[in-house]
Amino acid sequence: MKIAIIGGGLAGLTAAAYLSDNLGTEGTVFERSPQLGGRAFTYQKSGFTLNYGAHAVYGIDRHTLQHMEQELKLQFQSKQVDKRKVMYAKHGNLTPAPLDFINIMKTNVLKPFEKVRFVAEIAAVIGNIHQLKHYQTLGEYLDHSHASADVKELWEHLVSSNFFITPEDARKVSGEVIAEYYHNLFLSHKPVNYILGSWATITDQLIHKIRENDKWDIALKEGVESISLENGKYLLNTKTRQALEFDHVIFAMPAQQVVKLLEDTSWSSFLDPYKNNSSTEVLVYDIGFSKVVARPFSYISDMDNKLFISDVSATDHTVAPETGQLLQGIAYLNDDCMEEDEKKQYLDGKVQKMEAMFDQYYPGWRDHVEVKRVSKKAMVSSVKNIRENKLLPNEIAQVPFLFCGDGCEGKGELAERAFSSGRKVANLLLKDQANIKSVVH
Ligand SMILES: Cc1cc2nc3c(=O)[nH]c(=O)nc-3n(C[C@H](O)[C@H](O)[C@H](O)COP(=O)(O)OP(=O)(O)OC[C@H]3O[C@@H](n4cnc5c(N)ncnc54)[C@H](O)[C@@H]3O)c2cc1C
DSSP, X not given: OEEEEEOOBHHHHHHHHHHHTXXXXXXXXXXXXXXXXXXXXXXXXXXXXXXXXXXXXXXXXXXXXXXXXXXXXXXXXXXXXXXXXEEXXXXXXXXXXXXXXXXXXXXXXXXXXXXXXXXXXXXHHHTTOOGGGGSSSHHHHHHHOOOOHHHHHHHHHHHHHHHTSOHHHHTTSOHHHHHHHHHHHHHOSOSEEEETTOTHHHHHHHHHHHHHSTTEEEETXXXXXXXXXXXXXXXXXXXXXXXXXXXXXXXXXXXXXXXXXXXXXXXXXXXXXXXXXXXXEEEEEEEEESSOOOOSOSEEEETTTTEEEEEHHHHOGGGSOTTOEEEEEEEEOOOOOOXXXXXXXXHHHHHHHHXXXXXXXXXXXXGGEEEEEEXXXXXXXXXXXXXXXXXXXXXXXXXXXXXXSTTBSOSSSHHHHHXXXXXXXXXXXXXXXXXXXXXXX
């Protein structure tokens, strides 16, 4: 069974690691950029480890990485973000984010009677009896809820930070999806952890696994440009090679790019429902200091300005030199269409707000900057998990390919969906192969 995997991000590497662990398979991972990892690509600069995307893992004790640790024998350590240092800033005041009962008691985001209400809501989610799951969206639930404005705002804010979308978009997430997500997360003993050493700790081991099987190749700088079907085989064309023959093809790239790649083929119309999906885009401001400038929190979310800053090195000490500090600031971007000039002003405004937030909590930071990377348009989630979007299924009737990635159906959000869908499609192929073998015998 010869398999092509298009995309060398978390999803493609996961699928390839599972498949290459099986002696009956051979294949190639095609990656169009010069390096693997996709949006989880990690690199070193002046002693700092910079991730293109952050490496926070939500509910690691109930996460797909637990299966991968056992099944692929991955080795990694993680560290819990200090919950007492996870803060919200509202109207200029800093207060603990109500992540657990202790923080709920301490926070100023809610008044005492609202705290009782919110605890009851959490208990209902844990018990799987919360009404939210019966509503089409969080917004519809909140419109019918008798909770106070602060409790409603807290729901929007929680969903916004876990689903990595703006609070406005949080209102568009399906009630069922949210209820299931928080049922899992509230039962977790480890709500927010960082993988020590960043995503590279995982991707390096997946790559090593793939390379252990000499029937598997990794083709870098080799984007797939077109696909056709001839005599039961799939023929792939890249910039440098033509008509490479495979029995199966797995797409492990953002859903929008899948739609584009299959645009002029007979399969295109089956992808129509996924054509207009929107993604989450953010401005990312990574900054490394030569010393610990200040450490007032591990994470702070500015509820008024829709920005947040993670002190990544406060949890994962491996990503900064011993005496240094690494922060990642993120600002949500709205997806309104704008003229170039207007867009530039809008983005510059976000940078200024972010720097003002650094000024407020890290006074004097400008004198200690060692590394800085500002990315004005980073795609966090290729398909925003809101009701009007449709995640790409792992299999589509009448389309002979498999699909994985964070824009596909799978367990969890963000990187977890990339891992879980990568694992799922590999298992689907392996199951198929086992069935063929048992018919032949
Ligand atoms: C700023 C930021 C912060 C984030 N923080 C977190 C976090 O804290 N926790 C979390 O869980 N997730 C986080 N994420 C999300 C996480 O990084 C992504 O969900 C995950 O990396 C997606 O992996 P993927 O394999 O689905 O897609 P990708 O990483 O996009 O991989 C797809 C790959 O396919 C390649 N490709 C595309 N087209 C072709 C082609 N035609 N031929 C060959 N190759 C092709 C691309 O080059 C890419 O390498 C964050 C993301 C960002 C940007």
